[in-house]
Amino acid sequence: MTLTVIRGGRYDRLMAMLPSPARAMTLEEIQAERDDVLEALREGGVILVHSNELDCFLGVLTRDPSVLGDAELAQQIEAGHLPPLDVLLQDPGVDETQPA
Amino acid sequence: MRTVIAPLEPVVERQLAALDGPLCEVALGYVARLRMEPYLGHLLRRGLLGSYDVRAVYFDQESRPRELLGEHRGPLRLASDDPSAGPRYRVVYRIAEAPMAGVRMVRVLAVGEGHPSPGSEGAYRDAERLLRDQIKSDQERRKR
Numbered sequence: 001m002t003l004t005v006i007r008g009g010r011y012d013r014l015m016a017m018l019p020s021p022a023r024a025m026t027l028e029e030i031q032a033e034r035d036d037v038l039e040a041l042r043e044g045g046v047i048l049v050h051s052n053e054l055d056c057f058l059g060v061l062t063r064d065p066s067v068l069g070d071a072e073l074a075q076q077i078e079a080g081h082l083p084p085l086d087v088l089l090q091d092p093g094v095d096e097t098q099p100a
Numbered sequence: 101m102r103t104v105i106a107p108l109e110p111v112v113e114r115q116l117a118a119l120d121g122p123l124c125e126v127a128l129g130y131v132a133r134l135r136m137e138p139y140l141g142h143l144l145r146r147g148l149l150g151s152y153d154v155r156a157v158y159f160d161q162e163s164r165p166r167e168l169l170g171e172h173r174g175p176l177r178l179a180s181d182d183p184s185a186g187p188r189y190r191v192v193y194r195i196a197e198a199p200m201a202g203v204r205m206v207r208v209l210a211v212g213e214g215h216p217s218p219g220s221e222g223a224y225r226d227a228e229r230l231l232r233d234q235i236k237s238d239q240e241r242r243k244r
Contacts, residue, residue: 072196073196081109088106
């Protein structure tokens with residue numbers, strides 16, 4: 001049997017189903033601490049991204065699979081690396097047998 | 101969710117064409133198998149490929165990608181074997197699950213030797229180069 005102790009604030013965040021860890025960082029900080037940032041994002045965390053001068057909130061950095069895959073697919077299609085979605089789905093190799 | 105194999109990049113088609121005939125057939129067999137088993141390959145953890153959660157399938161001429169069960173599931177390496185004695189070739193690929201679009205996209209990034217002899221690049225380097233080239237071409241496209 002394995003027991004895991006989850007302390008105070010982290011327990012509360014997990015129970016609230018909120019992403020954790022959640023941090024506010026500037027672009028410079030993200031670049032300087034990118035290994036830690038990547039690890040935090042992989043754990044299910046989020047980063048609220050600000051400009052270096054803290055004069056602009058840019059958005060949220062996440063690796064949430066429900067966002068990441070759609071974002072990547074859209075970017076690949078917009079950049080011309082993949083054909084449009086309706087063309088992709090006409091591919092005879094498409095497998096519709098797998099559950100979601 | 102639909103699983104789609106993205107059209108092969110011209111550079112990947114050239115890598116396939118450079119393989120010996122039987123090896124090319126095995127590689128294409130694994131690409132086809134990814135439709136049924138997209139998570140077949142092991143996850144890479146280091147460098148650019150690691151940050152993209154890229155995967156790799158190992159294969160050799162003796163591999164039988166269309167045999168999912170039975171005695172020929174794939175070459176096995178025992179703990180007592182030389183670590184360099186395993187399958188030499190790789191299919192390096194990336195999965196993007198897009199729930200809003202209802203698509204699980206499998207993109208093959210490179211096919212070839214994993215760790216070739218000095219002087220040639222290998223599939224991992226080729227996959228990195230493809231990702232970097234695409235990022236650079238997007239940057240140039242935005243500047244225009």
